[in-house]
Amino acid sequence: MELLTVLLEITGSIGVLGAGLAVFGAGLGIGKIGSSAAESIARQPEASGDIRTAMIITAALIEGAALFAIVTALIT
Amino acid sequence: MRQINNQILNWLKCLGVFLIIALAIPQFASAQPGHEGHNHPPGQHHNHNHGKKANKNANEKTLADYNDAHAAAESEGFNPTPTIMHHIADANEFHVYKNFSIPLPVILWDRMNGKFITGLSSQFKEGKDGYKLYHGAIVPMKGNSAKKAGINMSGVNLGKNTFWDFSITKNVFTIMLAALIMLFVFLTVAKKYKQRVGKAPKGIQSFFEPLITFVRDEIAVPNIGKAKADKFLPYLMTVFFFIWIINMLGLIPFFPGSANVTGNIAVTAILAIFTLLVVNLSGNVNYWKHIFWMPDVPVPVKIFLMPIELIGVLTKPFALMIRLFANITAGHIIVLSLVSLIFIFSNNGLSAGGGVGGAAIAVPFVLFISVIELLVAFLQAFIFTILSAVFIGAAVEEAHH
Numbered sequence: 171m172e173l174l175t176v177l178l179e180i181t182g183s184i185g186v187l188g189a190g191l192a193v194f195g196a197g198l199g200i201g202k203i204g205s206s207a208a209e210s211i212a213r214q215p216e217a218s219g220d221i222r223t224a225m226i227i228t229a230a231l232i233e234g235a236a237l238f239a240i241v242t243a244l245i246t
Numbered sequence: 247m248r249q250i251n252n253q254i255l256n257w258l259k260c261l262g263v264f265l266i267i268a269l270a271i272p273q274f275a276s277a278q279p280g281h282e283g284h285n286h287p288p289g290q291h292h293n294h295n296h297g298k299k300a301n302k303n304a305n306e307k308t309l310a311d312y313n314d315a316h317a318a319a320e321s322e323g324f325n326p327t328p329t330i331m332h333h334i335a336d337a338n339e340f341h342v343y344k345n346f347s348i349p350l351p352v353i354l355w356d357r358m359n360g361k362f363i364t365g366l367s368s369q370f371k372e373g374k375d376g377y378k379l380y381h382g383a384i385v386p387m388k389g390n391s392a393k394k395a396g397i398n399m400s401g402v403n404l405g406k407n408t409f410w411d412f413s414i415t416k417n418v419f420t421i422m423l424a425a426l427i428m429l430f431v432f433l434t435v436a437k438k439y440k441q442r443v444g445k446a447p448k449g450i451q452s453f454f455e456p457l458i459t460f461v462r463d464e465i466a467v468p469n470i471g472k473a474k475a476d477k478f479l480p481y482l483m484t485v486f487f488f489i490w491i492i493n494m495l496g497l498i499p500f501f502p503g504s505a506n507v508t509g510n511i512a513v514t515a516i517l518a519i520f521t522l523l524v525v526n527l528s529g530n531v532n533y534w535k536h537i538f539w540m541p542d543v544p545v546p547v548k549i550f551l552m553p554i555e556l557i558g559v560l561t562k563p564f565a566l567m568i569r570l571f572a573n574i575t576a577g578h579i580i581v582l583s584l585v586s587l588i589f590i591f592s593n594n595g596l597s598a599g600g601g602v603g604g605a606a607i608a609v610p611f612v613l614f615i616s617v618i619e620l621l622v623a624f625l626q627a628f629i630f631t632i633l634s635a636v637f638i639g640a641a642v643e644e645a646h647h
Contacts, residue, residue: 223464223632226625226628226629227629227632227633230569230625230626230629230633231565233569233573234565234566234569235565237568237569237572237573237576238565238568238572240572240576241568241571241572
């Protein structure tokens, strides 16, 4: 628990730590979407419009989930 | 043809520079902490009622919070949290410069005395009819609410449950302004379409035609189907342009912009409730069958899926609400934090060299984030609309095997 106490002193509150973890997860997820979208456009450039739309929607959904965690961290 | 392209390019460059200047420079003016507005004797800072914090109600912000913020501000330099929260939240006036604010009408229903109290917010500065403008918001004065025993400073208590606030606040004003803008623009466009039947579009009509066909051909028709999309287009277009205009108005740092409307969760909640109503009131038998008794799966799975699908009916609009609220609020908080960096570096105005250094670091970041916020303003409107279209499409879909 020593490490956690030290971390808390640096970051200020455990809620903000949770928000940072959520952003980490969102970054991973959206990175995967971006990479698979880029690969698909490289394989089939004619479908780039559909792929772009699907990428944006999926990224917004994942970001929505991460923002749940951030909002909960902010209000407490 | 090349000349026209060059002209357009030049016009876009000028617009870009103007936007960047208009967005970046006034951010500093609007972020000033209004210390001159609080006329309280400095000796009162050290009366912290620590005992009262134990029985603090969730609704009732005691004055100890403001006291602590002020004490921290005076001892350690600039504390950005109250300034940022003040700029994110709703207020009964548009705060322009240290003591100068643009007032807005105040309409209250006093529950204790059972009467309406109206006026302009500038009349409430010293208190009127038992209510006072404190830090930009209307609060009841000392004698008004006998039940709420909040901490009193300058005769003001912060218990908020004694009145209902129907005032025209910043958010209400901006919503009305967006509605007026939309009415003006779309009635003009519709009139032009009737006048110029069969001719090529010109002027404002040609500016909005790609946007309107974008909403119809990329958002509504692929998700709802060509036959039924027209029925839902009014709702989808209204939501799309409303959210876009309101987000853009919130990015302008001065009056009539500068109000963080979608950062008020009540506004996004109402938009999500509209989507909930439109989706569920237009659901056909196939839609409800999929929720309560999903076809083509074994019976135990059907029973297991029913509560999950029922909760899903509520969580999908809930996610729409949270997504819009948090994206726009987070963007505003980032911009305000970067601008507060200047005040932190300059030690709240004491160090000019620090101020210049802070500005040199903060201004490029503020520009960068503001441009991203322009994209996010459009993107969040687009996402809200396209997810609403997807839910509506699921609700009106015919069964197919």
